[in-house]
Amino acid sequence: ATKGKATSSDGDIEIDAKNFEYNKELATLKAEGDGLAFINSENIKIEFDNALIDENKLTFNANGNIKIIELEKNFIIETESVIYDKGNRFIKSSTKTMMKDNQNNIYSADNFFYEINKNLLKLENVNFNDFKNNKFYTSLAYINTETNKLHGKDISADLNNTEFNKDNEPRLKGNSVSSDNLTTEITKGVFTTCKKRKDKCPPWQLSAEKIQHDKKKQVINYKNAWLNVYDVPVMY
Numbered sequence: 001a002t003k004g005k006a007t008s009s010d011g012d013i014e015i016d017a018k019n020f021e022y023n024k025e026l027a028t029l030k031a032e033g034d035g036l037a038f039i040n041s042e043n044i045k046i047e048f049d050n051a052l053i054d055e056n057k058l059t060f061n062a063n064g065n066i067k068i069i070e071l072e073k074n075f076i077i078e079t080e081s082v083i084y085d086k087g088n089r090f091i092k093s094s095t096k097t098m099m100k101d102n103q104n105n106i107y108s109a110d111n112f113f114y115e116i117n118k119n120l121l122k123l124e125n126v127n128f129n130d131f132k133n134n135k136f137y138t139s140l141a142y143i144n145t146e147t148n149k150l151h152g153k154d155i156s157a158d159l160n161n162t163e164f165n166k167d168n169e170p171r172l173k174g175n176s177v178s179s180d181n182l183t184t185e186i187t188k189g190v191f192t193t194c195k196k197r198k199d200k201c202p203p204w205q206l207s208a209e210k211i212q213h214d215k216k217k218q219v220i221n222y223k224n225a226w227l228n229v230y231d232v233p234v235m236y
Contacts (some may be wrong), residue, residue: 074102144195
């Protein structure tokens with residue numbers, strides 16, 4: 001069929017595309033060209049170049065210029081290949097991914113796994129800029145898609161220096177991070193505003209059991225902290 005619309009047998013998935021090919025024996029449907037799928041039960045829209053729908057396995061595999069729009073939670077994911085598993089209610093991708101949430105935080109990652117029923121998005125090797133233009137990197141992050149709260153490990157952050165001297169390079173590092181629209185909290189972290197020096201320690205840095213960055217007030221609080229000067233602890 002050409003320039004048509006296909007609907008799953010339960011009416012939950014609706015697909016518009018330029019070309020369709022249905023294999024009756026395998027119960028699979030190929031869709032190509034300016035594809036657009038609506039998953040009504042999840043309130044999700046997926047744009048794609050081509051896709052294969054397997055009615056027996058309840059899966060939807062799409063490739064090329066993927067854009068996933070979560071209509072209710074108002075976030076967008078862009079990638080090159082995805083699998084939607086209707087039975088287990090997840091969407092996953094092993095290709096480079098960009099995401100923008102409803103607070104204008106922007107994420108890039110190597111891959112993602114989205115458990116729709118748990119509102120939980122898992123990302124690996126994540127770079128993200130928050131709405132205050134603070135830049136973060138974490139090797140593994142979990143995002144609650146309802147609250148936009150992020151949990152991650154092995155965090156490093158370059159903070160927006162508008163509240164610092166223009167020659168400063170304020171930055172944080174730590175073992176784990178918890179971040180939302182108001183605060184970022186890092187455990188076993190270090191902070192400095194000194195300019196980066198190749199293969200050299202900063203002239204000073206604060207290390208602490210817990211570091212909390214108030215994004216609105218632009219204030220950083222420390223718990224159980226040491227002031228180090230050229231890597232030498234000088235004051236608790």
